[in-house]
Amino acid sequence: GAVVSQHPSWVICKSGTSVKIECRSLDFQATTMFWYRQFPKQSLMLMATSNEGSKATYEQGVEKDKFLINHASLTLSTLTVTSAHPEDSSFYICSARTLRGRTYNEQFFGPGTRLTVL
C-alpha cells in the first residue's frame, strides 16, 4: 500500500513552454503533498507544500509564479513549470503524506520526473 505515482517520468521541452507534472496517491487520500527538486548528486530540496483545497506554501527562494501548484483533489497534485528555461532542468520528486496506521504522517515518494529544457 501507500503508492505514489508521477507522470510523466521524463519530459523534454523547448525553452519558453510550460510543463505539467502530475502526482497521484494511488491507494490512499493525501491532504498534503510535497514537491521536491533534486540536482545531480545533491539532496532533495523542498520546493513547496501542497494542501488540498488551499494555496500551496512555498519555501523561501522558490518562485511561486514560475512553479504553479494545484491540489484539486485528495489524490492529485500538479506542478506546472511555466515558461521553462534550461536552468529549470532537474529531477522533480513529489511525496504524499499518509494519515493511516503505523505510517501516520509519513511521506511516500513518487518515482520522480526528469525535466530537460532545451
Added chain:
Amino acid sequence: AQTVTQSQPEMSVQEAETVTLSCTYDTSESDYYLFWYKQPPSRQMILVIRQEAYKQQNATENRFSVNFQKAAKSFSLKISDSQLGDAAMYFCAYRSTSGTYKYIFGTGTRLKVLA
C-alpha cells in the same frame, strides 16, 4: 530551525562486511522522527528505517539497524552483511511531530559496495 548533517559524502564497504553511515541533527524539539532513505540509481526514494525519538530502543529492520543517541543528537545507520544491491545514496531525514510535517534531509552519503 532544524538541521541534518551527513559528514561522509562517500563510503565504501566490501561485500558481506559491515558499514556505518553517520548522521547528526540539531533541534530544540523533544519529540520527532528520524529516517534513513535509500535512493538507488532509479532515484526512487525507499524507506530503510524509522526511529521515533521518544523510543529509547534502537530500530532494526533485518540487516539494517540504527544507533540513536538522543542526547548527542546522533542517528547512525549500520548495514550488516552488505550486498551489492545496497549500493545507493543514503539520506538521513528529520520530521517534526507537529506543524507541516515536512522532512529535512541531509546531504546524503554515497555507498559503494565492492565485490
